[in-house]
Amino acid sequence: MNIQTRARKLSSLTSWPYQKAHQAIVALGTQARDLARENNWPLDRAEAYLIDANLDPEYREVRDRYMSILRCDNCDRGFFQGMDKKGMTTSGSDKYCPACREKYGVWVCEECGEESLGEAPETGICQDCWDYKMSKD
Numbered sequence: 001m002n003i004q005t006r007a008r009k010l011s012s013l014t015s016w017p018y019q020k021a022h023q024a025i026v027a028l029g030t031q032a033r034d035l036a037r038e039n040n041w042p043l044d045r046a047e048a049y050l051i052d053a054n055l056d057p058e059y060r061e062v063r064d065r066y067m068s069i070l071r072c073d074n075c076d077r078g079f080f081q082g083m084d085k086k087g088m089t090t091s092g093s094d095k096y097c098p099a100c101r102e103k104y105g106v107w108v109c110e111e112c113g114e115e116s117l118g119e120a121p122e123t124g125i126c127q128d129c130w131d132y133k134m135s136k137d
């Protein structure tokens with residue numbers, strides 16, 4: 001996506017004039033490209049996020065006092081997680097991005113509380129816990 005297209009997208013997102021959006025993108029320099037690479041985000045998403053985090057729909061969804069960007073275990077994309085002062089998750093997942101959670105569904109292991117994508121197995125516990133149980137018996 002070239003800068004003209006990105007500037008047009010940003011201008012419709014912010015309702016800024018095209019010229020202002022263009023300048024804002026240029027002013028970011030290499031920052032946006034680095035962030036996009038780091039999180040496997042499209043460049044226009046990284047630009048919008050750096051200009052105003054609230055432009056990011058996933059950010060808006062989580063929005064909390066403390067936020068961190070984690071890597072999705074499944075698709076390796078950066079996603080947001082809200083935390084309290086002690087670093088406990090208050091919103092979102094600490095393992096999977098919203099897109100993967102939505103697409104595959106999530107279940108929680110009855111034994112260790114870890115999240116996994118997909119359908120819960122009949123045992124209700126994850127492979128690791130199952131293996132551990134088997135090795136003990």
Ligand SMILES: [Zn+2]
Pocket residue numbers: 072073074075076077096097098099100101
């Ligand atoms: Zn994902």
Ligand SMILES: [Zn+2]
Pocket residue numbers: 109110111112113114125126127128129130
């Ligand atoms: Zn488990």
